[in-house]
Each structure stands twice: as structure tokens, then as C-alpha cells.
Amino acid sequence: MAKQPDSDGKLPDPAVWAENWTRIAERSQKLLSEFASHQQNETAPANPDPLNLTGAFMAMTANLMADPERLVEAQVRFWQDYATLWANAADRFLGKESKPLIEPDKGDKRFKDPAWQESAVFDYFKQSYLLTARWMKDTVRQADGIDPKVARKVDFYTRQFVDAMSPSNFLLTNPEVLRATAESNGENLVKGLENLLDDLERGKGKLNIRMVDEKAFEVGRNIAATPGKVVYQNDLMQLIQYTPVTEQVYRRPLYIVPPWINKFYILDLKPENSFIRWMLEKGYTVFVVSWNQPDATMVDKTFESYMREGILDGLDAVKKATDEDEVTAIGYCIGGTLMASTLAWMAAKGDDRIKAVTFFAAQVDFTEAGELSVFTDEDTLKYLDSLMAEKGYLDGGEMATTFNMLRANDLIWSFVVNNYLLGKEPFPFDLLYWNSDCTRMPAKMHGFYLRNMYQKNLLSQPGKLELAGERLDLGKIKIPVYLQASREDHIAPYRSVYKATHLYGGPVRFMLAGSGHIAGVINHPKAKKYQHWLNDTKTNPADVEAWTAGAKEYPGSWWDDWDKWLSKKSGAKVPARQPGDGKLKVIEDAPGSFVKKRIVD
Template sequence: MADNTEAANTPAELSRALAEIASRSQQLVRNFLAREESAHHLSMVDTLRMGRLFQDLYARLMADPMQLAQRQLAFWQDYTLLMQRSTLRMMGFDIEPMIRPHEKDKRFKHESWESNLLFDFIKQSYLLTADYLHHTVKNIEGLDDKTEKKIDFYTRQFINAMSPSNFLATNPEILSKTIESRGQNLLKGLNNLLEDLERGGGALKIRMTDPDAFELGRDLALTPGKVIHQTDLAQLIQYEPATEQVYKRPILFIPPWINKYYILDLQPKNSLIKWLVERGHTVFTLSWRNPSAAFADKAFDDYLLEGPLAALDAIGQAVDAKEINLVGYCLGGTLLACALAYMAARKDHRAHSATFFTSLLDFENPGELEIFVDEDQLKSLEQQMERRGYLVGDQMARTMSSLRANDLIWSFFVNNYLRGEDPFPFDLLYWNQDSTNMPARMHAFYLRNMYLENRLREPGGVVLAGEPIDLGKVKVPAFFLSTREDHIAPWKATYQGLRLLSGKARFVLSGSGHIAGVINPPAKNKYGYWTNTRAPEDPDEWLAAAEYHPGSWWPHWLGWLNSKGGAKVAGRQVGAGQLEPIEDAPGSYVRERHD
């Protein structure tokens, strides 16, 4: 869409720009009201649930008024001291701040937050108030663990939203930019806001990166290969060899279907698939479909049968290999564990090894995602999915972003709408915004059986395609890779997966988070990782005795993977086996968008 704010420097031009904005806004309001009318019942249910949650908090607070009064008194004492210190600083005294932002907090990096007395006072007032609210809700007695986590989460969402950095009048950097540009940043920001609302059909869909900066097959997913097989749910891609000889046992990636596979094959400089191909491995990957309402009845069983199991059959036709090294990422790792248990029950020995990237097998402590999964919320979500036939990709994306709201929501809010700048073109964030839908039946099964009831860890607790799943029967060697700052699959929870499998397992912990800690090419020399040959029951004990290594964990995994690769054979050309290629990689399924 054309941007008319650059030339809006005269009154006439400004009037035209504002008239266009007003016209677009009216249409957006109509779209918003129509959408809200259809979702009114569900939003009322959510509002009532939230109200009950904080009514419970209020009742607990008032049950001990003396303790509440003591906390409030301590807060006002701190606030009075802050005003005294700020006054002394205005008089020229060198005064240490009462409270500082966390070293990783990027909201207050601009020098005016410290050099300007007014904004330093605003910043410290906010931090003191946030600290008071955090400690108040964290120290309420009588709440059950899940209720306490929910209240803490939503309180943090409120605190993050009310940061002075999010408002024009209390952000010194934005005020300065507004004066310098004579308000052009706000006009441009308003256009950005309207454009994001239009892209979201009336719901705010904040851009994390330029959606037109990348194109699959041109900028991303460039490793040469072809689609050699497909089912209703997935395409199977085989990559061309880059070496004269390759290891006999190929690698099959099972990515999560919450996102798209090309996280493993971004640009050549950070493509894990390309890196493995260049080191003598034959690599295959599943590319999941972006399901529509037509796939509403697709079950978790179907993802098992039409995904990894169908891929194993196809690989057997494509290359001469009876054993395969399997790799699952996040939800793909959960499916991998199910596939291995299913194969063990069927005496299927094609799996030679298994690697799990940030994968939960035991969902007892799955992190903050569990606050979105209880019986009431699950029933509400099931109603939404039944109406559409699937969970909208944006809904899951917003949930994931809310876990790191300051980094993944408010930083872009300030940049796009207050600074009036376009987001930086970043491949990881482009992928992050390329979300996918999920079939209603499959997703309800996954949330209920894994997150809500944690049945996967129980022998026979989950039945797939008629086969009771018992992870204890999985005896293949396993490699677990988790990341220390993971907010989606906390490493201490993924660590418990070692104890559910019967084979020899190795656990490695990478620095950084769920994505950057995994997609960490050696050339960057970032983050580092920890190893420990022992596997004690307590993950903290594992880390305390672990050895730290600088740089990427990829070479460490490659050594393990090479030992599972078998003898060397001549490089396998795509199409040389029994399967005719269907189309070039990255294929058509990955290009399907949920919107």
C-alpha cells in the first residue's frame, strides 16, 4: 500500500493524508464490529473467567489486611525515598538510583531515561510499582499453584503494557523524534497501525519484520532438493548430495506443524540442512501442510501415519537404506517419540537413532503455556475450533508472543507505531510470523492428552492408530538438545524425557532460546553449550556438574550423528530410486498461508 506520509508537509497534503486515514479507519471499525459480534459469546466467557481469577486474588488479599497494609506501607516508604532522592539530584547531588532495570531490559536503553531527571523519576516510579505488584501477587497464601501462575502471568502482562516506554508522553526518545520530524513519525506510525489492522482483518497483527522482504525459494529455503512424496498432510523433501560420498543411514527431520519446516533451511549462512548435506549426510525433511476447515477431522493419528511413518516408507523406496536417523523439533519431537513407541510395538526397527530438539515428552511442568490449558479454557477453545474446523495460526502465534511480551509485542509496537519506522528484515522473525493453522480434532487431542492430562509418560496412556504408546519400549540411542532460556519448552521439563526412554541417551544444553539456541551455526561463535556424560535425576545437579563449551553445539552433535551414520556410499541423486520427483524444493505445501 502506498505511503502518503512522506510528503505530508503542507496543510493541504496533511489534510489529504488524514482524510485517507479516516476513510480506512471507518472500514476497519466496521470490520472490527462484525468480527466482534460473531465472537461476542466467547469473549464474554473469557472476561468472566478473568474476573473470577482476580476476584479470588482480591479475596485472598483481604483475608490478611495487616500483611497487605504492611506491603503498601513499604511501597510508599520506597516511593517517598525516591522523591527525596530525585529532589536531591535536582539540587545537584550525585545520587545512586533506587532501582535499575534488568540488564537485559531494552526498554530504557536511551540515555534520556537516566540523564533527564523527569524521565529518570518516571522510569524508577514504574520499576518500583512493578516490583511492588510482582511481590504482592507472588506472596499470596492459599492459592493453588495453577491459579497463582495465571495471576502472576496476567499481572505481568498488565505491567508490561503500562510501561512508560509504550506511551508518547512518557517516552523521551519518541518525544524527541516527534519534535525533530514535526510529527511525521506519528503520522507514519498511524499508517503502519492501519495497515496492520487491515492485514489482520480488524485484529491487530503487528509486523515483526517486512513481510515482503523474503520469498521462499529466492531468499529462504534454498538448499537444492525435490519433493519426492506427499500425503494429505505432508510433503517429503530429499536434498541433493553435496559430497561424492555420503553416510549410508540418512537423516529425516520431523519439524513441528505449529510452524513451517524452513526454520531448518533459512539462508545458506544459517541453514542446518545445508550444513549437514555439506558434511556428507543424505537429508530428508517433512514439510507439513497448512490445514483449512477441510482438515477438521484430521487426528493426531493421521499426523503419525501420514507424517513420519509414510516418510519412512517413501525413504525406503528412494534410497538403499534400511535404517534411518530421525530428528524431531519441538512438537515434531513429541510426535517422533510417539512414532518410535508405535514402531517398537510393531517390531519395526527402521529407526537407528533419535534426536530431540527442545521437545517435551513429560508435560508435568511445561512452563507458562500450561496457564492456557485447563478444563474451562480447553472447552472454550474447542468451541472456537469446532466453529472454524481449525485453530487459526495467528491465535497460537499471539499466545507464544505473549510469553515474551516486551521483546515480541511491545518493542515492535513502539518501533512501528510511535517511532513510525518499518521493522528490520530478519529471517527468523519472518519465519516466526509465517504461522500455520491446526486441525480442530488433532489440536484438541494434543492439548488434552499431553498438556492437560500428561498421559504420554504413562505406559499405554495414549493410543495411536490402535496401538498403546509406551515410551519405555523405545531403546534406540537418543540425543536431547534443549536451550537454557526456552520459554516454550523449558529445559528442565525436556530433561525429564531422558528418563522415559530405555536407550542410551545424551543431553546437551545450549545457550539462548527455543529458536536461536537451535539455529546457531558455528560461524557465529555464539551462546555456547553445556555437556555432562552423567544423567542424574535432578536437572540442576546435571547443570552444576556440566562442562561449558564456547560456540555452537552443532559440531558436537555432528560427531554423535556421524557415529550413527554407518559406512560411506556414493552420493544419492534425487530421483535415482523408485520415486519420481514431484516438484522442486521447497515445495507447494510450505507456500500455503493460513490467511
């Protein structure tokens, strides 16, 4: 290990510095050699631009050129801003006071190091970048009259480029990296190259950025560790019944259907933030679906398969385990979309076993589905079809990359800086461990979901979507609904979620939580974090803006409000039920074997 600098600020040791730069050159040569070798083994893509980004940007450019005067005005404003920045920078170099021309957005962590403000040079780098980024984003947004889907694609990928070009992502323009390089005699870069080589090896030639210290966690030991038993399983899922912690429980069991895009234990991370453990403490008999990891044997699984083998088979199993015909239910994200589809199907069949339902961040009307809609235009779907055709499923890494791109600075570039430039190890963070625990998507199911929900928006239109022989109508769902959305959710935007308030046929209680797709849901009351909004109007307004105008803000978690709502719909108290006491025998301990299947293994 290289000698660290003395506390008196001595210059780096020239011998150690030279040694480390020699090692950097050697590691770089190996890196380039392995990358070149991988590229030689790769088959050139038949279509080098499968997402048709070229066509999208050409359409945008043609539109801008049709009104050159507006483009020139934007360019002149940009030059004027740069001239002002130059003048301000000159003042700072002369020791004069100079107010920033532009500041990073609130919450932008890229420029948190004090040198970005204190150093005239790095302050100039930062402001120059921010001005250019603003000009680029504003310019592409000026293109009027093009297809809204094309405009969204251009805007999204422009922001990806802008994020990648941040000076914080490069050695010579990041003061924290330069400081670390000087203090460690370049040891950080040696370690960073080792991390980069390890990530390329893990990704079999593709960059698979390690976001978390995976050795710090083990499913079933320190996460997903709430006691329970697997009491039922089929090809698609395992059903977990959790061990009660109260002597009395509500008569109606609580049946939870999580998304299969991620694994269920987001609801059961550490004991102090476990939603499942909290529900047990509140006196509910909790059942959770744990989806299997799709492989080549599951290529024929469809959206209907997830309904039949997931929700419907699970409901039959809950009946056998508890001898109860009636349950309450939760659907989270895509699990909520499936739950709504299933409830509409059950309503058509006269099946009323579910007496109340809660939706976490679940969309059923996709007209304002947010940035994920960028990935559901026809060009992208054809590309995904080609990726899934050979194996019969979409690799989990593709899904992870898609979601990470929605928050590239936090979920991509921050790790590039930490792992490769600073040469640090990732932190042991349970949420990032869960985020890195990827799952695959069966091709037929995933294609059906993207085309019929995101692209065609059929579920929101009565009778337009057929599932297992029934045309679905959400208006036939007459049971009470608790609808959760999060104010900063970038996956299921609250404006999109709110649309469901006028699609279901029964009473809907809408609740808006602070934070995003995960923290807005998983927010234990003891944490005393964030806030939530409620509007006790008997009739939900036509749009969410009107709802929020009349809503009252409450500090902390929304879980207690939801418990008050659900407890009134869960029946009288009965003696607690132990897993295995009913007609279903225990298969294995929770969290079961399905959730432990990891792609990286």
C-alpha cells in the same frame, strides 16, 4: 514528506507542524470510524470472559484479603520506596548525585535510549514504573493456598498488563518518540497511523502487527533455498530429499520431522545459518517433512493422522528413495513429541527402522511445561474448542498471538513503538519473517495434543496414552537418544525436557545449549555464538540441577558434538544419492508448494 529540522537545532517549522497534526487528526478520525464500523459488524461474544480471568483474579484477591496484615506490609514498603524515589528525584532536580533506586533487568531493551538515564524527568518515569511493576507482580505472587494453575494464570496476565503499561509504550512518556516527533514535525505519527491502518486492514479489523519487511524475502529464493526435490507427498505433508554436496554419504539417511506449529525452514533460513545445508556438508542424506497448511478439507486429521501420514508414510518413502531399511531421525518441538509417541508405537509393533534419534526442544513429560501451560486449563481449552468448531482448525493468528505473549516486550510492544509511535518500517529479518509465517492447527489433532499432553500428561505415564490401537510406553524405546535443550527456552523449558532422560529405555546423551527455543538450536559453528554444557556421566542424575552441577561449559555451537555422536550411528560411507534416482520420482523442486501456502495470502 515533511521538512526535517536543520542540524543547528532550530525549532520545528510551525506550518509543517500544523499541517502534520491536521493529517494526524484526519487519519485518527478514519481509524476510529473503521474500528467502529468493524465493531458494529462483530457479534457480541456469548461469554465476555471465556478464559475466566475474572474468577482467577477474584480467587487471588480473596486469598490476599484473608491475610490483610501481609497486604498492608507490602503496601507500606511500596509507599516507602516511592518516598525514597521522590527524595532522589528532588536531589537530581537540584543537581545532586542520586543513585537509582531500581534498575531495569539485564537485557530489557525498552529503556536503552540515553534519555532514560540522563533526564531526571524520564529517569523518574522509568523508576516509578519499575517500582509499581515490581509491587504488582510481588503482590499477586503472595497469594498462597490457591490452585497452582490459577496462580500461574494470574501471574501471567498481571505481567501482560504490567508490560502494556510501560512508559516506553506512550507518546508523552517516551523520550525517543518525543524527540522523533519534534525533529520530524510530527511526520512519525502520521506514518505510524498509516501503519496502524494498514495492519487493521490486513487483519480484517483486528490488529495484525507487521513485524518484518515481508517483501524482502521469498521462500525458495533467499530463504529455504537449499537445492533439493520433493519426492513424495500426501494430504498432510511433502517429503523433501536434498541434493548431496559430497561424493560420499553415510549409509543411513537422516529423516527430520519438524514442528507443524511453524514451518520447517527455520532449519534452512540463510545459507550461512542453514542447519540442513550444514548436514549435507557433513555427508548426510537429508530428508525433511514439510507439513501442509490445514484448511477445511483437513478437519478430520488427528494426532494419529500425523503419525501415520507424517512419520510412518515418510519412512516408507525414504526406503523407496534410497533402498535403505534403516535411518536416523530428528524430532523438533511438537515434532519431537510426535516422534517419541511414534517410536513407542513402533516399539510395540516390533518396528526398528529408526536406529538413533535426536530431539530438539521436545517435551514428553509436561509437569513443568512452562508458561504455555497457562493456555491449557479447562476454561482456555473450552474457549479454543469454540474457536475451532466452526472452521475445523485453529487460525494461525491465534497461535502466533499466544507465542508472542510469552515475550510481549520483544514481540509485541517493541513493534508498537517502532511501527506506530516512531513511524518506522519493520526490519528485513529472516527469523521474524519465519515467525510471521503462521500455520493452522486441525481441531481434532490440536485438542488431543493439548488435553492429553499438557493437561493430563499421559505420554509420560506407561500405558496411559493409546495411539492407533497401542498403549504407549516410552521405556520400550531402546535406541540411542541425543536430547537437546536450551537454557533460556520459554516454550520447552530445559527442566521439562530433561525429564525425558529417565523415561526412555536406551542410552540418553543430554546437552544443554545457551540461548532459547530457536537460537539454542539454530547456532552454526561458524557464528561462534553462545555456549553449551555437557556432562559425561554414564548415568544421568535424577534432576537437572545435579546434572548442571557436574557439567562442563564449552564455547560456541553444540553441532560438532552432535555430529560426532550421530556419525558413529549412521553406518559406513556409500556413493551419494541424487533425488529421483530411486523408486520415487521428482514431483517438484524444493522447498515445494506446501510450505509456500501463506495465511496472509
